[in-house]
Amino acid sequence: MTQLTMAKAINEGLRRAMADDDKVLVMGEDIGRLGGVFRITDGLLDEFGAQRIVDTPLAEAGIMGTAVGLAFRGYRPVVEIQFDGFVYPAFDQIVCQVAKLHYRTRGNVKMPITVRIPWAGGVGAAEHHSESPEAYFVHTSGLRVVAVSNPQDAYIMLRQAIASDDPVVFFEPKRLYHSKGEVDLGADLADAPPMGLARIAREGSDVTLLTYGAQVATAMDAATAAEDEGISIEVIDLRSISPVDYRTVTASVRKTGRVVVTHEAAREAGVGAELIASITEKCFNYLEAAPVRVTGHDIPYPPAKLEKHHLPDLDRILDGVDRVLDRPNSLSGLVES
Amino acid sequence: MTTMHTLTPQTDSATDIDDVARLVNEDGERVADPELERWVADVDATALQGLYRDMTLVRRIDTEGIALQRQGQLGLWAPCQGQEGVQVGTARAFRPDDFAFPSYREIGVQHVRGAKPADFVIAWRGEEHSTYNPYDINTATPQIIIGAQSLHAVGYAMGIQRDGTDQVAAAYFGDGASSQGDVNEAMVFASSFRAPVVFVCTNNQWAISEPVTVQAKFPIAGRAPGFGIPSMRIDGNDVLASLAAMRWALDHARSGKGPAFIEAVTYRMGPHTTSDDPTRYRRKEEVERWRRRDPIARVEALLRSQNAFGDDFQQQVAADADALGAAVRAAALGAVSREPIGIFDHVFEEPHSGLAEQREHFAAYLSGFAPTEAGAGAGARR
Numbered sequence: 001m002t003q004l005t006m007a008k009a010i011n012e013g014l015r016r017a018m019a020d021d022d023k024v025l026v027m028g029e030d031i032g033r034l035g036g037v038f039r040i041t042d043g044l045l046d047e048f049g050a051q052r053i054v055d056t057p058l059a060e061a062g063i064m065g066t067a068v069g070l071a072f073r074g075y076r077p078v079v080e081i082q083f084d085g086f087v088y089p090a091f092d093q094i095v096c097q098v099a100k101l102h103y104r105t106r107g108n109v110k111m112p113i114t115v116r117i118p119w120a121g122g123v124g125a126a127e128h129h130s131e132s133p134e135a136y137f138v139h140t141s142g143l144r145v146v147a148v149s150n151p152q153d154a155y156i157m158l159r160q161a162i163a164s165d166d167p168v169v170f171f172e173p174k175r176l177y178h179s180k181g182e183v184d185l186g187a188d189l190a191d192a193p194p195m196g197l198a199r200i201a202r203e204g205s206d207v208t209l210l211t212y213g214a215q216v217a218t219a220m221d222a223a224t225a226a227e228d229e230g231i232s233i234e235v236i237d238l239r240s241i242s243p244v245d246y247r248t249v250t251a252s253v254r255k256t257g258r259v260v261v262t263h264e265a266a267r268e269a270g271v272g273a274e275l276i277a278s279i280t281e282k283c284f285n286y287l288e289a290a291p292v293r294v295t296g297h298d299i300p301y302p303p304a305k306l307e308k309h310h311l312p313d314l315d316r317i318l319d320g321v322d323r324v325l326d327r328p329n330s331l332s333g334l335v336e337s
Numbered sequence: 338m339t340t341m342h343t344l345t346p347q348t349d350s351a352t353d354i355d356d357v358a359r360l361v362n363e364d365g366e367r368v369a370d371p372e373l374e375r376w377v378a379d380v381d382a383t384a385l386q387g388l389y390r391d392m393t394l395v396r397r398i399d400t401e402g403i404a405l406q407r408q409g410q411l412g413l414w415a416p417c418q419g420q421e422g423v424q425v426g427t428a429r430a431f432r433p434d435d436f437a438f439p440s441y442r443e444i445g446v447q448h449v450r451g452a453k454p455a456d457f458v459i460a461w462r463g464e465e466h467s468t469y470n471p472y473d474i475n476t477a478t479p480q481i482i483i484g485a486q487s488l489h490a491v492g493y494a495m496g497i498q499r500d501g502t503d504q505v506a507a508a509y510f511g512d513g514a515s516s517q518g519d520v521n522e523a524m525v526f527a528s529s530f531r532a533p534v535v536f537v538c539t540n541n542q543w544a545i546s547e548p549v550t551v552q553a554k555f556p557i558a559g560r561a562p563g564f565g566i567p568s569m570r571i572d573g574n575d576v577l578a579s580l581a582a583m584r585w586a587l588d589h590a591r592s593g594k595g596p597a598f599i600e601a602v603t604y605r606m607g608p609h610t611t612s613d614d615p616t617r618y619r620r621k622e623e624v625e626r627w628r629r630r631d632p633i634a635r636v637e638a639l640l641r642s643q644n645a646f647g648d649d650f651q652q653q654v655a656a657d658a659d660a661l662g663a664a665v666r667a668a669a670l671g672a673v674s675r676e677p678i679g680i681f682d683h684v685f686e687e688p689h690s691g692l693a694e695q696r697e698h699f700a701a702y703l704s705g706f707a708p709t710e711a712g713a714g715a716g717a718r719r
Contacts, residue, residue: 007452025499051499057529062488062522069492072436072477076647089518104466107479107683139691141684142595146649161580165686196690 009151027081036159064093085128099142123176132265142158145242149216151181172212198245204234212238222317257288258324267295294320351553359572365638376581382645392421395445397658416607422632423601428578438486455668484517495533495679513544524564531595541605560597573601574632
């Protein structure tokens with residue numbers, strides 16, 4: 001085991017995937033000599049050359065569309081989208097082409113493309129640099145969507161994503177790039193938990209708290225704080241948000257009877273909405289209280305100096321926990337429509 | 338610099354159909370073009386007969402497709418009448434291992450590449466999104482999103498570069514697509530990476546109801562040099578010029594000189610699809626003017642002038658066309674819909690637990706219906 005930052009873990013994941021399979025190539029803006037704006041591809045150009053570390057023109061649809069052509073030819077492109085808010089110009093190629101070509105051709109054409117997206121807020125960035133677009137991709141059939149929360153998962157799940165014959169949208173929380181953790185660089189893909197499995201980050205018995213990405217750390221802090229008040233929270237790191245590992249989720253909900261979902265993305269039609277709808281279908285008779293969402297507001301991502309009011313923090317999560325436990329909370333006394 | 342048809346910026350309109358390179362004029366007379374000439378020096382009367390036959394068969398497929406749609410057998414059809422010349426001419430220039438990325442209207446390209454009768458109709462009938470395996474005929478699934486395939490062709494060509502082979506990829510798109518970001522980004526990528534790709538812009542004058550003047554005030558071929566890509570503007574109703582230009586473009590790309598661009602000036606004689614009514618947006622006189630430029634008629638005239646259009650040949654081609662038309666019809670009428678549960682197939686390559694559960698639930702729902710001859714799940718609910 002080695003202590004690595006998430007950024008370095010992803011760098012090592014790319015290195016290993018490229019060493020294992022010469023059909024893997026990495027494409028994106030500034031990923032060559034600069035090593036990417038987050039230095040995720042640092043050193044890879046020297047090691048693998050410009051044929052496999054492809055500095056592209058500044059055109060997201062172009063990057064994604066040419067990745068489709070490379071996949072047609074048998075390559076396994078790993079595309080770096082420079083920032084979350086820059087994925088929208090590539091949206092058509094992702095949802096109409098990457099996601100559907102396998103279905104359209106009845107499996108004859110594979111799209112083993114990994115779309116890496118430095119993702120979400122909390123780093124004081126400029127407009128369009130802190131967005132959480134995951135629900136758009138979760139809503140698109142044909143894509144797998146994962147979000148990592150620690151260096152070990154970042155390392156192993158990236159390799160799994162690249163090895164997958166399906167397209168994977170791979171969300172990397174920017175605010176965790178410099179957080180460190182243990183990484184087993186010798187981990188065998190065959191022995192690792194599948195990419196689609198959720199992880200119980202902390203066991204508990206009173207409330208199930210579901211989340212993913214950088215929000216896992218906030219949820220863990222909330223669970224620790226709640227413990228001081230005698231509340232036992234089970235934190236589940238979904239890891240994969242399409243598909244969701246409902247086996248793990250429903251087992252927890254049936255145990256606790258109470259659910260809080262937290263994510264940075266806006267609430268309306270977000271991943272939390274889908275989670276709660278599915279949980280309600282699957283576990284209605286086990287629920288002791290109406291599930292609660294603690295999310296970003298339904299606003300455009302606010303300016304950096306105000307983002308702390310948008311991001312669900314420890315206190316907002318605990319407020320949500322109070323709601324499912326019917327303890328005094330911010331909505332007490334309000335008549336909800 | 339390589340061969341390049343001279344463009345005159347003073348020419349004020351993209352609709353100037355005379356500022357093109359051609360080898361056969363509207364009357365079927367062979368004309369000289371020093372740039373194109375050498376690329377078809379080997380094309381004798383027999384080869385020309387082959388091009389005539391291809392175009393006639395393509396028109397027959399098209400005619401059958403329209404008829405089948407009008408008879409309610411197909412949901413939609415995108416006619417290609419008038420565009421047989423550019424489609425057949427350019428596609429006949431390919432090597433079998435080159436890879437084409439067509440739009441939904443390239444019936445002639447699909448035909449030349451080896452598509453079977455069912456391949457032309459099953460998707461429009463709504464049975465499949467695509468029929469042939471792209472790798473069987475080195476031709477991608479026809480693309481419906483305008484211009485998206487241009488980037489796929491460039492990416493495929495980047496793969497060719499990395500594999501170190503001398504294949505070429507080609508993208509077909511229309512004048513309307515030239516306004517799309519994807520097409521322009523494709524040219525940037527192709528030029529920057531010197532990708533072995535050929536762009537074939539079929540300027541058929543109309544993007545549904547929008548005339549080409551809405552897309553361009555200057556000939557579309559004039560854009561490519563701005564990306565560093567040599568281009569040629571040809572008479573798309575001249576199959577020989579189309580063959581010659583494509584041979585030039587493929588040779589350019591194959592020999593490591595990077596991408597090439599062809600604007601084929603032609604005309605869509607029918608509607609955009611069977612859903613629209615072109616009499617609402619274009620004048621009859623315009624259509625009639627283009628009818629006189631028919632790509633098949635002019636090759637017939639040329640063959641006649643060479644005493645190479647005898648009754649036997651004509652009858653044989655007509656019989657072949659009828660047989661193909663009948664086969665296309667039979668494929669449409671004989672189509673058998675997949676089992677309902679089959680709609681879940683091939684969404685993913687690997688198992689997806691969420692979809693697997695939906696499939697299981699739908700299968701259970703279907704099992705509640707009495708089986709019929711058409712298959713499980715198609716009968717009345719028990």
